[in-house]
Amino acid sequence: QSALTQPPSASGSPGQSVTISCTGTRSDVDGYNYVSWYQQHPGNAPKLLIYEVIKRPSGVPDRFSGSKSGNTASLTVSGLQAEDEADYYCSSYADSNNLIFGGGTKLTVL
């Protein structure tokens, strides 16, 4: 199964909102509500931001939100802050006990 499709880059100014998309197929994103999002700063391990499409772990600011429509999931970062500059990855459960990641999106805060 191919990687989920994410835009390679996204950007926004402080205070603005940015949305990152994650496109899959009926066998993954469209078939299950098991989409997750991760934030990764350089040299660090990924950090869970969103799970089960819309849920936020304790400690993750509510500026981060998730949604899904059909085969495309989205992560929205509202009120952009300098520390939001990082790589963002989506993942989805896929048929037959498989897990697929997106290619990643580099978010730049202008």
Place this chain on the structure above:
Amino acid sequence: QLQLQESGPGLVKPSETLSLTCTVSGGSITNSRYYWGWIRQSPGKGLEWIGSVYYSGSAYYSPSLKSRVSISIDTTNSQFSLRLSSLTAADTSVYYCARHEWHWYFDLWGRGTLVSVSS
């Protein structure tokens, strides 16, 4: 507070087999809520799920790596291990161990260990 720590060689030769271990501390590896997985990241590239194991020993693998991968668990020593055979330069990556829930989200990660494949 539960922590994961990867250990293993930083350099392996092409065609050899990589063995990595993840030690779980500060909590139980036999908690029935969780699977224990391996994810890798090639330099400058994205994340790739390798496979996951349950405390019972049952394991799931990425279809693209299934023929070369084996993941096992040692509940006595709170460790789980990855073996990846027939290595090539393309297997050079940072390898992470992580915990995931039944709904396939990784909520706890190790710091990662860089493995280079080179003669």
